[in-house]
Amino acid sequence: MGGLSYRDAGVDIDKKMAAVGGIGALVRSTFTPGVLHELGSFGGMFSGRFEGLEDPILVATNDGVGTKVRAGVKAGRVRGLGQDIVNHCVDDILVQGAEPLFFLDYFASSVLEPAVFNEVIEGIAIACKEAGAALLGGETAEMPGVYQPGEFDIVGCIVGVVDRSKVWPRGVKAGDALIGVRSDGLHTNGFSLVNRLIERDELDLDVDPGPLGESLGDALLRPHRSYLPAIRALRTQVDIHGLAHITGGGLQDNLPRVLPEGVGAEVDRGAWTPNKVFSWLVETAGMDHDESYHVFNMGCALVVIVDESEADKTIATLTAAGEEAWRIGGLVEGAGVTFTA
């Protein structure tokens, strides 16, 4: 019986090192003054001095992009998935008021395909630069037998900082107005269902299935929107009480996460029109109306909570910042989310 080398077992250390080594310039392009990489080796290093903050609080989250990776692989376009994971994380800490400091990525597949890996990292670097988050570290894993052939997973971890007095939610109360902000499509939620539909109906991602005005792949794979620029602008103009990032579980599961005990939300789903891709998905899948709002963001991936008196100014400021925003309801005494349409 012959010897079994590590390469025979499906892991090529040299190839991995070459692929990872090639992304050095991309990674460095994201570096901000906080990065202390001249000191670093095993772990990434970042300054823990937060000038100008009285009582800094670190805010951290990690997540994946779910089975959106499958649709990306199927369409042969994976750069957007890199932007997805970063922007999703950026928005998740933004709702607590945090400015991004740094991001770390994890990319795993059965066998490393350097071209695919590089495209994902390009997307990550683009979004990190836009957010001002340094790409401080990352890991690439080859896991034969764990991942399906050709598939991969992307995981991101972000750390941001906010002064304690600036943490959201603060001051959320019955009577406040709810302002919804347009999403760029599905972002990263609902793709297990989407993938099943693609398979069931043998959908071609390169063509417009009819009403979209773009290819199905374009509509489905558009990267997660970062609300950071708009909220940076808004917070200078308006006393934001709270923000909710609408992800898996929809409005009904995510909005209550920022409501105090005894406060519920009333949301008029007629206040905005879902992006065309949602209407098409719901019809094609034969989905129940309520379930669609539990699975998808249905066109509204951020909810801004402000005092009733600042509702109009909030919409105007968000609009000026390039967002599409609507008054979608308000807070009342109660609990959970009630849909009035």
Next chain:
Amino acid sequence: MGGLSYRDAGVDIDKKMAAVGGIGALVRSTFTPGVLHELGSFGGMFSGRFEGLEDPILVATNDGVGTKVRAGVKAGRVRGLGQDIVNHCVDDILVQGAEPLFFLDYFASSVLEPAVFNEVIEGIAIACKEAGAALLGGETAEMPGVYQPGEFDIVGCIVGVVDRSKVWPRGVKAGDALIGVRSDGLHTNGFSLVNRLIERDELDLDVDPGPLGESLGDALLRPHRSYLPAIRALRTQVDIHGLAHITGGGLQDNLPRVLPEGVGAEVDRGAWTPNKVFSWLVETAGMDHDESYHVFNMGCALVVIVDESEADKTIATLTAAGEEAWRIGGLVEGAGVTFTA
């Protein structure tokens, strides 16, 4: 054609919520005074005030446990994998001098098996408590079609802090002594080869293949050792110049990461005896001697670099702290690692 519900598509939101909700007590058991969870919602929150540090530097890393997950699944023992991912991360930032602050986990599989998930999280919580790292957040993903049935992946991200004047390496120079510290086995490296062997030879993980004195599963799956307690003790006694965590790529790839330009290492591989599991693996796989030290830690997963004059005291202090340590070589003018045996 009937409607397609999200549950039909392989994702059961309610089941996921129930499984994730059940780990609340475990997660809270890891909380340290830095955790500001009463404020948190979408992201975990941790104090960014580092009392007593003059110039705090955050050190962050993320990683997985590689295909050790497959061996764990095969043996039906996954708790140790939770300890693996935490301790691996702890050691990765320890070598730069950092004390852990918090940890975030990501657990993904084709279909969530709550019992497996809970066992992994138990392991994570155990190791977090031991390290004093708060389990600040985490994500659980069901990704039908991405992961092979029954397999899963675990990813961890850790953030620690160190004062700038205490960062390692500092003062590493030719003439310094290299002290190796015993590993608890493979830790998380080399499992793609191990899994191939298990398959090729239809190995039974519940029995001792001969020379191990324990079952193969026990030997292979023993969790990653945390060197944090020992190094906490050592740093009060000795001026540590540098630490190298020996992971994938072995001594030859990891030791040079902490050596300055113009300094190389001479390592006597005869200075210690690899754990029995390594000798058995090398023989069973018919592996080349040099390659085995490139793939596995071969019994030495931490190298401590100290002044020649402190070598004996280092070994004595590590021994008193419960470690097995040996003089394995020294630093010379040059580059890379030269093996003298």
